[in-house]
Amino acid sequence: xxxxxxxxxxxxxxxxxxxxxxxxxxxxxxxxxxxxxxxxxxxxxxxxxxxxxxxxxxxxxxxxxxxxxxxxxxxxxxxxxxxxxxxxxxxxxxxxxxxxxxxxxxxxxxxxxxxxxxxxxxxxxxxxxxxxxxxxxxxxxxxxxxxxxxxxxxxxxxxxxxxxxxxxxxxxxxxxxxxxxxxxxxxxxxxxxxxxxxxxxxxxxxxxxxxxxxxxxxxxxxxxxxxxxxxxxxxxxxxxxxxxxxxxxxxxxxxxxxxxxxxxxxxxxxxxxxxxxxxxxxxxxxxxxxxxxxxxxxxxxxxxxxxxxxxxxxxxxxxxxxxxxxxxxxxxxxxxxxxxxxxxxxxxxxxxxxxxxxxxxxxxxxxxxxxxxxxxxxxxxxxxxxxxxxxxx
Numbered sequence: 113x114x115x116x117x118x119x120x121x122x123x124x125x126x127x128x129x130x131x132x133x134x135x136x137x138x139x140x141x142x143x144x145x146x147x148x149x150x151x152x153x154x155x156x157x158x159x160x161x162x163x164x165x166x167x168x169x170x171x172x173x174x175x176x177x178x179x180x181x182x183x184x185x186x187x188x189x190x191x192x193x194x195x196x197x198x199x200x201x202x203x204x205x206x207x208x209x210x211x212x213x214x215x216x217x218x219x220x221x222x223x224x225x226x227x228x229x230x231x232x233x234x235x236x237x238x239x240x241x242x243x244x245x246x247x248x249x250x251x252x253x254x255x256x257x258x259x260x261x262x263x264x265x266x267x268x269x270x271x272x273x274x275x276x277x278x279x280x281x282x283x284x285x286x287x288x289x290x291x292x293x294x295x296x297x298x299x300x301x302x303x304x305x306x307x308x309x310x311x312x313x314x315x316x317x318x319x320x321x322x323x324x325x326x327x328x329x330x331x332x333x334x335x336x337x338x339x340x341x342x343x344x345x346x347x348x349x350x351x352x353x354x355x356x357x358x359x360x361x362x363x364x365x366x367x368x369x370x371x372x373x374x375x376x377x378x379x380x381x382x383x384x385x386x387x388x389x390x391x392x393x394x395x396x397x398x399x400x401x402x403x404x405x406x407x408x409x410x411x412x413x414x415x416x417x418x419x420x421x422x423x424x425x426x427x428x429x430x431x432x433x434x435x436x437x438x439x440x441x442x443x444x445x446x447x448x449x450x451x452x453x454x455x456x457x458x459x460x461x462x463x464x465x466x467x468x469x470x471x472x473x474x475x476x477x478x479x480x481x482x483x484x485x486x487x488x489x490x491x492x493x494x495x496x497x498x499x500x501x502x503x504x505x
Contacts, residue, residue, distance in 0.1 A: 118130050118189055121189075123190060123304065123305055123372075123373050124373040124374070126186065126189045126190055127186065127190060127369045127370055127371075127372045127373055128369075128370045130185055130186040130189040130190070131181070131182040131183075131184075131185030131186045131189070132182055142367075143179060143182050143363055143366045143367075144178070144179065145179055145359050145360060145362075145363045146177055146178045146179045146359055147359050147360065148173065148177075148359075149172065149173055150171070150172050150173070151169070151170040151171055151172070153169065153171075173356065173358075173359065174350075174351060174354065174356040175351055175356075177359050177362070179359040179362040179363055179366070180198055180356075180357055180359065180362045182362070182366055183196075183198045183335075183357075183362045183365045183366050183369075184196040184197060184198055184335075186366065186369055187304075187319075187321075187325070187335050187337055187369075188337055190304040190305075190369070190372075191299075191304045191308060191310055191317050191337040192304075192308050192310045192311045193310050193317065193337035193338050193339065193343070194338070194339045194340045194343070195337070195338070195339070195340045195343035195344070196335055196336065196337040196338075196343060197335065197336050197343055197346055197347045197350060198321065198333060198334070198335050198357045198362060198365065199333065199334040199335065199336070199350055199355045199356065199357055200332065200333070200334065200355045200356060200357055200358070200361075201320070201322070201332050201333065201334045201355070202229075202300065202318070202319060202320025202321065202322060202323075202333070202334040203229050203230075203233070203320075203334065204334050204350065204353075204355030205318050205319065205320075205321075205334030205335055205336045205346075205355075206229075206230055206233065206298070206318050206334070207233060207237075207353075207355070208336070208346050208349040208350045208353060208355055209296060209316055209318055209336050209342075209346050209349075210233075210238070210243075210265070210267075210296070211241075211349050211353075212342065212345040212346045212348070212349045213264060213265050213294045213296070213316075213342075213345075214238070214243050214264055214265060215242075215243070216241060216242030216243065217242055217243075217262060218242075218243055218244075218262055218263075218264045218265075219243070219244045219245070219246065219260065219262045219263045219264065220234075220238075220243065220244075220245055220246070220263065220264060220265040220266070220267060221245075221246045221247075221248060221255055221258050221259070221263060221265070221266050221267070221293075222234060222245055222246070222247055222248075222266075222267040222268070223247065223248060223249070223250055223252070223267070223268045223269060223270075223272070223279060224247040224248065224249055224250075224476050224477065225249075225250055225269070225272040225273075225275065225277050225476075225477050225478060226269050226272065226273070226298070226477075227269060227273040227298065227300075227320075228273075228461070228464075228466040228467065228468075228469065228477075230269065230298065231469070231473075231477075232468065232469075244262075246258045250268075250270070250272060250277040250278070250279050250409075251280075252268075252279065252280070252283055252284060252287060255287050255291075256287075259291045259293075263291065263293060264293060264294060265293055265294045265295070265296060266284060266287060266288045266291075266293045266294070266295050266296070267296045267297075267298075268284050268295075268296070268297050268298070269297070269298035269300075269301075270297065270298075270301075270302070271301045271302060271402060271413070271421055271423065272301075272478075273300075273301065273423075273461075273485075274400070274423070274425045274461045274466070274478075274479060274483065274485040275400040275425055275477070275478035275479065275483070276301075276400045276401055276402050276407070276409075276421070276423060276424060276425065277408070277409055277478065278402055278409035278412045278413045278416075278417075280412055280416070281297075281307070281309055281312050281314070281416055282312060282416070284297075284314075285312055285313040285314060288313075288314075288315075289313065294315050294316070294342070295313070295314045295315045295316070296314070296315065296316045296317075296318060297309045297314050297316070297317055297318065298318050298319075298320075299317045299318065299319055300318070300319050300320045300323050300324070300452075301323075301421055301423050302417060302421060303319075303324040303325065303372065303376055304317075305324075305372060305373050305376040305377070305418065305419075306376065306380075306417045306418045306419050306420075306421060307416060307417050307418065310337065310338060314338075315338050315339065315342055316336055316337070316338040316342050316346075317336070317337045317338060318334070318335070318336050318337075319334060319335040319336075319337075320333075320334055321333035321334055321335045321365055322334075322450060322452070323450065323451050323452030323453075324372065324375070324376060324422075324452035325365060325368060325369060325372065325452075326364060326365050326368040326452075326453075327368040327371065327372065327375050327452060327453055327454065328364070328368055328453055328454060329450060329453035329454070329455060330364060331361045331364040331365060331368075332361065333357055333361050333362075333364075333365050334355075334357075375454065375490065376419070376422065377419065378490060379422030379488050379489065379490065380403075380419040380420060380421060380422055381493075382422070382488050382489075382490075382491075382493045382496065383401065383403070383420070383421065383422040383423070383424055383486075383488040384401075384403050384420065385493045385496075385497065386424065386486065386488055386493070386496055386497065386500065387399050387401035387403060387404055387424050388404070389497045389500060389501075390424075390426050390500065391404060391406070393500075393504060394429075395428060395429050395430070395434070395504050396426050396427070396428060396429070396504075397427045397428065397429050398426065398427045399424060399425075399426045400424060400425040400426065400427075400478075400483075401420065401424035401425075402417075402420045402421070403420030403421075422452075422487065422488040422489075423451060423485070423486070423487055423488070424485075424486050424488070425461075425483055425484060425485045425486065426483070426484055426486070427480050427482050427483050427484075428482040428484065429482075430482065431480070431481050431482040432460075432462075432481035432482050434482055435460055435481070435482040435483070435484050436460070438458075438484060438503050438504060439458050439459070439460060439484065439503075441502070441503040442458055442499055442500075442503045443499055443502070443503075444456065444491060444495050444496060444498075444499035445457060445458045445486070445496070445499055445500075445503075446458070447459065449464045450487075451485075451487035452487060453487070453489060454489045454490040455489045455490075455491075456486070456487060456488050456489035456491055456496055457486070457487040457489070458484055458485070458486050458487075459484070459485050459487075460483070460484060460485075461479050461483055461485050462474065462479060462481060462483070466479050
C-alpha cells in the first residue's frame with residue numbers, strides 16, 4: 113500500500129506516522145528494529161548496480177538501514193527538509209556536517225555562545241585541519257567585517273547553551289545569502305516544534321537527538337536535516353568517519369518522536385512557572401529565560417519561536433559555593449548532565465558543558481561560576497517549585 117500523503121499533517125501527526133505505511137493485514141504498529149550489520153544481494157549484477165550508484169539497496173548498516181530510514185524520514189518532515197541523516201551522537205552530526213561543508217584553507221563564522229563541545233571542536237580540532245573559525249556575538253555584529261573570499265559557512269545556535277540568548281534567524285539568513293555562505297543551525301534547544309529554520313532559508317539544521325527528539329534520557333543520537341545535496345554530502349562524511357547510528361538507537365528515537373509535541377509544549381509551560389518563581393527569589397541575581405520580559409531577547413523570541421523552550425539558567429548570589437550547595441540539596445531535580453528528557457535536571461556548566469574553558473571564554477559565553485543550568489521535565493510544576501524552595505533555603 114502506498115505511504116499516506118503527510119504534507120498537510122500537523123507536527124503531532126507527523127511525529128507519529130511519517131515515514132511508514134502501517135495500513136494492511138498484519139502490518140506492525142510499532143517500527144521494526146532491523147538489527148543487522150549487513151544485507152544480502154540477489155546477484156553480483158545487483159551488487160554492481162549498487163557500486164555504480166544505480167541502486168538504493170541496503171548493503172551495510174553504516175551506509176543505511178530500514179529502521180534508520182524511518183527516523184530520517186520523520187525528522188525531515190518535522191523540520192521541513194528534503195532529507196535527513198541520523199548519527200551516533202549530536203557531535204557526530206555537527207562534526208560531519210562541518211567537514212562536509214569545509215576543507216583546508218576555508219574559514220567559517222560562528223556565534224561565540226555555543227554548546228561547549230561545539231566550541232571546543234572549533235577551537236581545538238578544526239584549526240588542525242587548516243580551517244579557521246571566527247566568532248561573533250549573538251547579534252551577529254561583525255559578520256560583514258570578517259567575511260572574505262575564503263569564508264564558506266555561517267554557524268549559529270539558538271537559543272544558546274546555557275544562557276538562552278536568541279539569534280535573529282532572518283538576519284542570519286540575510287547575511288548568509290548576501291555572502292553566499294552555507295548556513296548551519298544547532299536547533300537542539302528549540303526542536304522543530306518551536307522553530308523551523310529550514311523554512312526561513314537555512315541550509316542545514318543540526319540536533320543532538322539525545323535531547324528533546326529522543327526525550328527519555330536513554331539514547332545517544334544526532335541528526336542533520338536539509339536539502340538533499342547537503343545531506344548526501346554529510347552522509348558520505350558519516351560513512352567515512354563511522355559516526356553512524358545503531359538500529360536500536362534509531363528505534364528509541366522513533367519511539368521518542370511520537371510524544372515530542374506533547375512533551376515540549378508541557379515542558380514549556382512548566383519552565384515558565386519555574387522561571388517566574390526563580391525571578392522572584394532573593395537569592396537569585398538573574399534568570400536566563402527568553403520567556404521573561406527581562407530577558408534581552410524576549411521580543412525576538414516571541415517573534416520567531418512558537419514557545420520559549422524548557423531550558424533556563426540562573427545565577428545565584430554567592431557564586432560557585434552557593435551554586436554547589438543548591439545542586440547538592442535538590443531532591444526532585446536530578447544533578448546530571450544532558451537535557452530534554454522527562455526528568456528535570458540541574459547542572460553546573462563550568463563542570464560539564466563548558467569545562468576546559470578559560471575565564472575569558474566563560475565570560476564571553478555568559479557563564480558565571482554561580483550559573484546553574486536547568487532542564488525542565490514533565491514533573492508536576494508545584495513539586496518542582498517546592499524542591500527549588502527547599503534547595504535554596
